[in-house]
Amino acid sequence: MTKPLADATGPDGKPSKKNTPKLRDGVMKRGSTWSYVIRVKDPETGESKPRWVGGFATEDDAKAARDEARVNARRGEYVDRNEITVGEYLDMWIEDHAMEIKPGTLEDYRISIRLYIKPHIGKMRLQAVRPSAITKLYRDLLTRGGRNGKPLAVSTVVHTHAILRRAFRDAVVVHEYLSSSPVDKAKRPRTESQEPGMLWTPAQLRTFLEVARSHRLYAFFHLAAYTGARRGELLNLRWPDVDLEGRQITIKGSTGVVDGQHIAGTTKSGRTRVVTIDEGTVTVLREHREAQEAERARVGDGWQGEENGHVFTTAWGGPIYPTTVTSLPAKLIRAHNEPQDKDQAPAEPLPYARLHDLRHIHATTLLLAGIPVHVVAARLGHADPAITLRVYAHVIRSAEAAAADVFAQALE
Numbered sequence: 001m002t003k004p005l006a007d008a009t010g011p012d013g014k015p016s017k018k019n020t021p022k023l024r025d026g027v028m029k030r031g032s033t034w035s036y037v038i039r040v041k042d043p044e045t046g047e048s049k050p051r052w053v054g055g056f057a058t059e060d061d062a063k064a065a066r067d068e069a070r071v072n073a074r075r076g077e078y079v080d081r082n083e084i085t086v087g088e089y090l091d092m093w094i095e096d097h098a099m100e101i102k103p104g105t106l107e108d109y110r111i112s113i114r115l116y117i118k119p120h121i122g123k124m125r126l127q128a129v130r131p132s133a134i135t136k137l138y139r140d141l142l143t144r145g146g147r148n149g150k151p152l153a154v155s156t157v158v159h160t161h162a163i164l165r166r167a168f169r170d171a172v173v174v175h176e177y178l179s180s181s182p183v184d185k186a187k188r189p190r191t192e193s194q195e196p197g198m199l200w201t202p203a204q205l206r207t208f209l210e211v212a213r214s215h216r217l218y219a220f221f222h223l224a225a226y227t228g229a230r231r232g233e234l235l236n237l238r239w240p241d242v243d244l245e246g247r248q249i250t251i252k253g254s255t256g257v258v259d260g261q262h263i264a265g266t267t268k269s270g271r272t273r274v275v276t277i278d279e280g281t282v283t284v285l286r287e288h289r290e291a292q293e294a295e296r297a298r299v300g301d302g303w304q305g306e307e308n309g310h311v312f313t314t315a316w317g318g319p320i321y322p323t324t325v326t327s328l329p330a331k332l333i334r335a336h337n338e339p340q341d342k343d344q345a346p347a348e349p350l351p352y353a354r355l356h357d358l359r360h361i362h363a364t365t366l367l368l369a370g371i372p373v374h375v376v377a378a379r380l381g382h383a384d385p386a387i388t389l390r391v392y393a394h395v396i397r398s399a400e401a402a403a404a405d406v407f408a409q410a411l412e
Contacts, residue, residue, distance in 0.1 A: 023037070026038060026066050027059060027062050027063055027066060029059070030054055033054055033055050033056055033057065034054070034056040034057070034058060034059050034061065034062035035052060035053060035054030035055070035056065035062060036052075036053055036054075036056075036062045036063070036065060036066035036069070037050050037051065037052045037053075038050070038051055038066060038069050038070055038073055039051070039073075040073050041073070051069075053065065053069070053081050072179045081127065082126065082127060082177055083125060084125070084126050084177065085122065085123055085124060085125055085126060086117070086118075086121050086122050086123070086124050086125075086126050086129060087118045087122030087123060088126075089126045089167070089171065089175075089177070090113050090117065090118070090122075090167060093167050093170060093171075093175075094106070094109060094110060094113065097170075102254075102256075102265045102266065103256065103263040103265055104232075104256040104257075104263070104265070109163055112156075112159065112160050112163055113163065116141055116145055116152070116156070116157075116160045117137070117160065117163070117164065120137045120140060120141075121133060121134075121137055126171065126177055126178070127177065127178060129168075129182050130182050131182045131183075131185035131186045131187075132186075133182070134164065134182055134183050134186035135186045135187045135188075138157050138160075138161065138186070138187070138188055138189055141156070141157045141160065142154065142157055142189060145157070154189050157188070157189050158188065158189060161183070161186075161188045164183045165181070165183045165184070168181040168182065168183045168184075169181055169183075199351060199353045199357050199360070199361060200350070200351065200353060200357075200361055202365065204350055204351070205225060205358075205361055207336070207348070207350060208221075208329070208332070208333070208336075208350060208353075209221060209222055209225065211332050211333070211335065211336045211350075212328075212332050215328070215332065216291065216315065217312065217320075217325065217328065218284075218288075219284050219285060219287070219288035219311075219312070220234060220312050220325060221325075221328075221329070221355075221358065222281065222284045223249075223277075223281065223284070223285070224355065224358045224359065225358045225361065225362060226277060226278065226280075226281045226362070227249065227275045227277065227281075227362065227379065228275075228358075228359045228362035228363055228379050228380050229249075229251060229275065229359070229381075230254065230267075230268065230356075230359065230381070231322055231325060231326065231355060231356070232254035232255050232256050232322065233251045233253070233254050233267060233381070234311075234312060235254075235255045235310070235312055235319070235320055235322060235325070236251075236252070236253045236254050236255040236264060236310070237249065237251065237310065237311045237312070238308065238309060238310055238311060239289070239308045239309070239310075239311055240308050242285060242311060244282050244285060244286060247276060247277050247278070247279065247282055248274050248275060248276045248277060249274070249275050249277060250272060250273070250274050250275075251267060251272065251273050251274075251275060251381065252267070252272045253265060253266050253267060254266065254267050254268065255319070255322075256322060257321060257322060257323075262319045267381055268381060268383075269381050269382065269383040270383075271381070271383070273378065273379075273381050275379055285311075288311070289311075292313070295315055295316075295317075296317060299315075299316050299317065302316060303316065303317040304316055304317040304318040305317030305318070312325075325355060326354075326355050328355075329353060329354065329355050330352060333350050333352055333353070336349075336350055337349045337350060359380070362379075362380075363376055363379075363380055363388070363391075363392055363395075364392065364395050366379070367392055367395045367396060368395060373385050373388050373389055373396065376388055376392075
């Protein structure tokens with residue numbers, strides 16, 4: 001904050017040496033606080049101009065800030081002093097990026113900012129945030145950042161770190177409020193690498209699909225298992241994107257729910273992809289379409305779907321809420337493991353698994369069968385095969401263990 005020099009005069013109207021502040025190496029005291037001045041070259045005109053910054057409690061604080069400002073000025077990284085707070089900046093940042101962030105992600109960012117960031121550092125001046133303040137934020141969240149002061153999950157804190165890293169990076173590169181990001185130097189909590197395991201064997205997956213066959217959304221779970229597609233991608237799938245003759249589906253986008261409203265957006269990678277399907281899956285989709293047409297005939301004018309609409313709908317043609325298909329696997333598994341008929345012989349119990357685990361089972365099965373990583377990555381919609389390598393490193397390592405024997409057998 002720039003403060004003009006006060007006129008100091010004696011009784012005769014002439015400058016008083018006693019009251020005139022003395023500038024020593026760019027630092028001087030103004031009233032009860034200290035200020036510094038440096039010369040900064042205007043990048044457009046090349047003209048060097050003085051920049052006054054004040055409000056420091058001690059002379060040492062002003063000198064330290066002066067030295068940092070001089071270094072930044074020499075590098076061309078000097079930024080003018082700004083009073084914007086972290087909370088004000090994040091409000092502006094989230095609105096600026098609303099167009100490029102998917103609706104579900106945007107809502108997730110807003111919740112994290114409101115619950116975990118603003119209550120702790122929202123009132124701090126953005127330019128006053130140091131790495132130690134960010135580290136303290138993470139420590140506080142881990143110990144008492146949850147509901148009713150309970151500890152917050154490490155994964156949630158790591159997610160909060162990802163939001164701050166992106167926001168503060170833009171404060172440096174886009175808005176030029178900062179010369180460097182304090183988030184990059186903060187100590188974030190360590191997480192154990194959680195690699196998805198082979199939750200079900202192929203036989204157990206077949207058992208689950210047999211259990212699901214009696215449900216009207218059986219085709220949804222079959223397609224999820226046989227393509228590895230994400231939940232939102234399948235709920236967004238429309239019949240024109242299903243080529244039964246060519247045995248392939250085209251995944252163009254994803255759907256989610258924000259504030260009770262269905263929102264359609266791009267895929268996670270932002271790209272359209274074509275996924276091949278087998279003849280058995282073609283049959284399942286044909287049967288599903290026939291069942292959907294029968295439902296439409298029963299409902300008549302009350303049908304909510306459009307012509308050639310979504311592949312998966314409610315019984316009256318409306319969009320399906322993501323939580324509906326997410327909760328179904330647990331109910332189906334429970335029905336299998338705990339039959340209502342007491343006289344019925346107990347079945348081989350199925351381990352509980354999430355809907356998203358069908359995607360992991362698809363990828364793991366293909367990799368163990370020797371399908372190249374880049375082919376699996378393309379089916380899953382990973383933007384880079386390196387993502388597949390990282391997520392399924394344990395599967396690839398197990399395949400590598402047999403590589404030496406395979407080579408030796410090939411030569412024999």
